[in-house]
Amino acid sequence: MVVTHEQGRITRIDGDPENAATRGHVCLKGISYARRVTTESRLLHPMKRQPDGSFAQVSWDEALGDIASRLERLRRDRGPESVLYYEASGSHGALGRLAMAFWHQFGGCTLTYGDLCWPAGLEATRLTYGANLHNHPRHTAASRFVLLWGHNPAETNVHQMRWVHDAQERGAIVALIDPRSTDTADAADVHLQPRPGTDAALALGIARVIVDSGLHDAAFLERHAVGVDRYLDRLREYPLERVASITGVRALEIGRLALDYARLKPALLVAGFGLQRHHHAGQTMRAVSLLAALTGNIGVAGGGWQYANLNSHCLQDPPLPPEPTSVRRAIPVSRLGPALGELDAPRVAAAWVEKGNPASQNPRSLLVREALERLDLLVVVDQFMTDTARLAHYVLPAKTMFEEEDLVTAYWHPYLQLRAKLWDPPGEVKTETEIWRLLSERFGFDTRYFPSGDEETRQLLLKMLPARPQQSEAVAQDSQSVLFDLLSRQPVDPTGDGDIAFADLRFPTPSGKIEFASEEAARLWGVDAVPEYVPLDEGHESSLASRYPLQLLSCKTRDRIHSQFGNLDWVQEIERPHRLDMHPVDAAARGLSEGDEAIVWNDRGRIALAVRLDEGLRPGVVHVLEGRCHNGDPDINQLTDAGVTDINHGATFYECLVEVARRGGQHVRRQATPPAAPSAVVARPETSIAKPLEASTPRSGFLLDLGRCVGCGACVLACRLENGWSSENPWRRVLPLNLRRRPGGPTYFLSVACHHCEKPACLAACPSRAYEKRADGIVVHHEERCIGCRYCEMACPFGAPRYDAAKGVMTKCHFCHHRLDAGDQPACVAACPTEALRAWPDAEPRTGSQPLIPGFADPAGCSPNIWFVEPRGRRRAALYERLRARLRWTP
Secondary structure (H helix, E strand, C coil), rough: CCEEEEEEEEEEEEEECCCCCCCCCCCCHHHHHHHHCCCCCCCCCCECCCCCCEEHHHHHHHHHHHHHHHHHHHHHHHCCCCCCEEEECCCCCCHHHHHHHHHHCCCCCEEEHHHHHHHHHHHHHHHHCCCCCCEEEEHHHCCCCEEEEEECCCHHHHHHHHHHHHHHCCCCEEECCCCCCCCCHHHHEEECCCCCCHHHHHHHHHHHHHHCCCCCCHHHHHHEEECCCHHHHHCCCCHHHHHHHHHCHHHHHHHHHHHHHCCCCCCCEEECCHCCCCCCCHHHHHHHHHHHHHCCCCCCCEEEEEEECCCCCCCCCCCCCCCCCCEEEEEHHHHHHHHHHCCCCCCEEEEEHHHHHHHHCCCCCCCCCCCCCCCEEHHHHHHCCCCCCCCCEEEEECCCCCHEEEECCCCCCHHHEEEEECCCCCCCCCCCCCCCHHHHHHHHCCCCCCCCHHHHHHHHHHHHHCCCCCCHHHHHHHHHHHHHHHHCCEEEECCCCCCCCCCCCCCCCCCEEECCHHHHHHHHHHCCCCCCCCCCCCCCCHHHHHCEEEEEEEECCCCCEECCCCCHHHHHHCCCCCHHHHHHHHHCCCCCEEEEECEECCCCCCEEEEEEEECCCCCCCCCCCCCCCCCCCCHHCCCCCCCCCCCCCCCCCCCCCCEECCCCCCCCCCCCCCCCCCEEEEEEECCCCCCCCCCCCCCCCCCEEEECCCCCCHHHHHHHHHHHCCCCCCCCCCCCCCCCCCCCCCCCCCCCCCCCCCCCCCHHCCCCCCCCCCCCEEEECCHHHHCCCCCHHHCCCCCCCCCEECCCCCEEECCCCHHHHHCCCCCCHHHCCCCCCCCEECCCCCCCCCEEEEECCCCCCCCEEEECCCCCCCCHHHHHHHHHHHHHCCC
């Protein structure tokens, strides 16, 4: 991102135009960093917990002195393994590796291993293709078939969603496999909704159809794959009828999807992290990933297998002391709570937690909190008072990403990026690097591992850049300097190979080929060499389903990153509340209606929250958005199990059975008529003729593509930041297309408080001539002339002008004419990550098949300059028609 700042305050955040993946746009969370660095809840001083549970400010000298004394006592009396160092991925950069320079000198510590997010999929891809690489995102636009499997880019990667829209507008079919109906589902042409945890069976069934139809690429497999015969034998176990029975998806729909995917090339298969959050995650991911190879869609533009791109993960380790033997990697991160109670010889008596919030984000959160509360010492380094920080003995204030230069790798595009330092940390905040250096001084350790000052930091980062192994040291240093200089100007593909993955069709596997049967998987992880489907222990086929018949999913939201950002008032202004999403049939069977308070429980815990009916959700599945940021959010991880995936030590969040009942009422499960299996939705855009624009009238207004908008709210925050509006100023007109704002459908934030009408009512009503219509059609408001009479507010039929009580004047959107005059787009348009919002007169429809339609009826004769492009997809079109009828819009 490109950040503009003045005197320690961010005034503008834009996407980096040099990043070809994001195409110069930034997401909602990126913009909200402007509020994150200045919000009143940010920690600026070391805090110590008092006996009554409150926190009091203390000096760094007092905090580090006491922490060092207690750590030294534990090291002496119980050994260094009695201290746990827990690091997650929040605000993560290359310098985070320096923490181990302290712990190695400390004599060791206890560490976790594995990861909560994506490790099973990483290892499954490595076992299959040899490396986690995929095509540059821009090649998505060349796809003829895009299959999104367990992935919701409209929520989790809006930049990717833009490329999917580009492919679709060029004629590609977009298919989605997801038990939920999401914003991505609304944009898809085909949507299959299998039972959670049955994806391996579905993948093998799709493969069986492709092979039986002779659509597999036999020549490609002969040259570039091994183990194919064993794989084909496995497919015989998955006839279409069996797969339909396992997954709950009709055989006809599975067959159609399989044939389309095999016939329409190049075809891109994009898998989400949700596929690998259960015990059999690795085998599932292997089964799904092989479909790309089976059809010969590897090494071609527009095709491929897309899960993670580690092209930029090529940094060298910083200099560290030798690792002592008493570094104990003993706790799978997904089992943190139970393991802290089980680990002995020695038991963990203290913990240092940074860049994470395990008290709410890890499975079995009640056990995690109980374990942390038992510790003799808990130190948390964070920017805010999180659930974990509230349990700590000391909370040390952490930097934001603008307060220390660092190198940042990626996992979707191929670029390495330099994160520039904008200013020194505020208050008494110190960087983690400085905290480790000061703590090392207390112990008398060698502090030269920790850079002191900006110049030493830069020199260390330069040494961490990749160097070619054949180069001499002098040449390597020169190439690193050149690379660093380039990084200061733009993102860089450090390998030069981040365009088409496996274009040379060479695979760094043991065989040098794509492995349909992996003996390495069998040897390392004890799984079958050929992928297979195994029913979940907590799934629809398990005996536990008789007690807990609903499968709980806790999926990601665009508004937050786990437990980050949701504490910001800017985000709370536009985010959706956490609710229990239920299919109406499941709710009716339990006597629940929209808005009822419900209890969700299993043997591990229980939570309470309001019900939201969602007819787009697969029956038998319930859903709650994850990410506990404040006390108003449900603690969903009370319910999730601390399991470990079959491959690579991942978490099993989505293998979770629950029951639901009315809060405070008696639980009675009624016999309900079972719904029909969900059908695949096939939607095609219809062509209609738009009302022509009048070329004679100067226009400055907005065009919103309802097929591209995902309701992320980036436009809202970009405007608020650009114009300096506080959250208390409710001037913005926000128009949701989804009238009920459910997560199973889109919410369109119309980022215009003024439509810059051809005949402005505000101008006619204003007695002080505070309004002016420029020659280009922009209607501006002159605050110095405004007398605050509010006549304009009463005259405007669209609620555009709003009264600012603090200033005593009216306010309204001025189309960012200061940016426009400088050759830039309005802030809301520049920010929109899916390019759904555009500005007249430059905006034009992308294709002739999508009509332009006037945005509003014109009851006052104002002729507002706001136009829409009709939404694609059956569900979005229906929502649009409902909204148009409600507001009496006329085409």
